[in-house]
Amino acid sequence: MSSTKSLAAADEIHAYLAEQLNSALRRPGMFSQRDAALRMLVDHLLFVECQPEVWAEQQRSWAGRGAGSSAGLGGMFEELMPGGYDQNCVASVYAEFAHRRGWLRPDRVLPADEHRALRARVRSWAQTDRSWADVLSEFGAPSILCGGTSPLYSKTLGYLGEDPEEPMVFFHLWNGSTTAVDSAWHELAEPVLLAVRVSDAPFSEAFTLTPEGQRRRPEQGSRSG
Secondary structure, three states: OOOOOOOOOHHHHHHHHHHHHHHHHHOHHHOOOOOHHHHHHHHHHHHHOOOOHHHHHHHHHHHHHOOOOOOHHHHHHHHHOOOOOOHHHHHHHHHHHHHHHOOOOOOOOEOHHHHHHHHHHHHHHOOOOOEHHHHHHHHOOOOEEEOOOOOOOOEEEEEOEOOOOOOOEEEEEEOOOOOOOOOOOOOOOOOEEEEEEEOOOOHHHHEEEOHHHHHOOOOOOOOOO
16 A cells, blocks of 8 residues: 655745755854855755756855865865854855845844945944944844854854845954864953954955954965955
């Protein structure tokens, strides 16, 4: 006796994958090392959308922006980001892509004028050392938080506006509690801001380091925006 199994419809599969991707973007460390889970979910979403070629196009775009080595996005952050590679940093780049594809489910969308004002002043604002609390006080709750809410761990806060073509702005925060080469930090009461990144620029120009970020920048191959 055979039984007939019903299968989920394509739109249900797509919604499920998008939900899983949003979870992985917010807590990348709970899904896999580096970006394996994010890449798999993106592959599956593009398959359901019958556009698998988009992934190769996106990889070429990242390479054109400066993440073209075999180490990919992780290697780019190891070179440019104070504190080195961080899963939340890499997840933030995938969040850019998810936003453009319409997959990202932001916790908050900034009004156009508020997002424009943020982008206009964030680089000068980051010329002073800032903390997690400072970012929230100045710019409000983020559109997406990559990393948990515990102050003991690093995290990346992303802000987006109503127009998906406008660049996202990311705040990369660090507290020294994760592994990084030559890091002598003790755990702090809360993460400190090391860099602000604007998503529409080449990676070598996208970062604005805070004074603390300048002090903690990699000694070789480092560049700041």
